[in-house]
Amino acid sequence: xxxxxxxxxxxxxxxxxxxxxxxxxxxxxxxxxxxxxxxxxxxxxxxxxxxxxxxxxxxxxxxxxxxxxxxxxxxxxxxxxxxxxxxxxxxxxxxxxxxxxxxxxxxxxxxxxxxxxxxxxxxxxxxxxxxxxxxxxxxxxxxxxxxxxxxxxxxxxxx
Amino acid sequence: xxxxxxxxxxxxxxxxxxxxxxxxxxxxxxxxxxxxxxxxxxxxxxxxxxxxxxxxxxxxxxxxxxxxxxxxxxxxxxxxxxxxxxxxxxxxxxxxxxxxxxxxxxxxxxxxxxxxxxxxxxxxxxxxxxxxxxxxxxxxxxxxxxxxxxxxxxxxxxxxxxxxxxxxxxxxxxxxxxx
Numbered sequence: 001x002x003x004x005x006x007x008x009x010x011x012x013x014x015x016x017x018x019x020x021x022x023x024x025x026x027x028x029x030x031x032x033x034x035x036x037x038x039x040x041x042x043x044x045x046x047x048x049x050x051x052x053x054x055x056x057x058x059x060x061x062x063x064x065x066x067x068x069x070x071x072x073x074x075x076x077x078x079x080x081x082x083x084x085x086x087x088x089x090x091x092x093x094x095x096x097x098x099x100x101x102x103x104x105x106x107x108x109x110x111x112x113x114x115x116x117x118x119x120x121x122x123x124x125x126x127x128x129x130x131x132x133x134x135x136x137x138x139x140x141x142x143x144x145x146x147x148x149x150x151x152x153x154x155x156x157x158x159x
Numbered sequence: 160x161x162x163x164x165x166x167x168x169x170x171x172x173x174x175x176x177x178x179x180x181x182x183x184x185x186x187x188x189x190x191x192x193x194x195x196x197x198x199x200x201x202x203x204x205x206x207x208x209x210x211x212x213x214x215x216x217x218x219x220x221x222x223x224x225x226x227x228x229x230x231x232x233x234x235x236x237x238x239x240x241x242x243x244x245x246x247x248x249x250x251x252x253x254x255x256x257x258x259x260x261x262x263x264x265x266x267x268x269x270x271x272x273x274x275x276x277x278x279x280x281x282x283x284x285x286x287x288x289x290x291x292x293x294x295x296x297x298x299x300x301x302x303x304x305x306x307x308x309x310x311x312x313x314x315x316x317x318x319x320x321x322x323x324x325x326x327x328x329x330x331x332x333x334x335x336x337x338x
Contacts, residue, residue, distance in 0.1 A: 045203055125329045
């Protein structure tokens, strides 16, 4: 993240030296977009906080670690689609359960839906892309995630 | 451009209602020492800490891209006629990114405004979600190379397929207008 910040701040500096007026106009455009997204962003953060409370980490751990078979698979897919966990929380969790023998396809469906499907961020996504596009993208991504997970399970030789 | 910019600024104070309600609820649970409320408030703080350093930078980047990058150039490289090369380029672009998927939404919006094809927009989002370098290196560390490479190999064709389907379903000229 720091590399990214430094890159953008350097870009800003270079842009400012090259053309002050143009830079200010760019900042104004970016700022206006940011302000317009702000209410939706705050709402999404509220939804995420409530969601994280309702679906706490120990529950996720139980589903990933203990529930096998089709039920575990579907539960992992639903939880992965709803909550948003950053990779540095999700992967250590998954790695532990995989070592304990949790099924690869359950872990894979959880990880993949976590990344590609975001029910709680739908308000924000539809603000940018329109509701229709956001719904179709999430639907297709969910189907895709199921396919990826099944293929993962098959290639590990156990589902 | 469609999207968030199209709305008049300041017209949406109503949009802050859920957040204000939440703050109010948070204060009340803090005063009454209600554990679930305090727990939720803590969760909110964690998400805020994750987003606040990232998002302003993303919007600075977008403003700069908006004023400096010529539309013709982007259209040539990532537009409808850009073919496999354009697709490769958006995947590469997503590769060198960091941050959660919602940081990619505004980036996708500016790319679209500059003439990126709809298919490449959604391929970009897929690649951003599934194969950013910081995330993948983390994944390899915890899940092992085999898991990570297999997941990438299966996911890549999936999100390219999603991109192609999205363009088919929405139509090439779909305007990404916020709801």
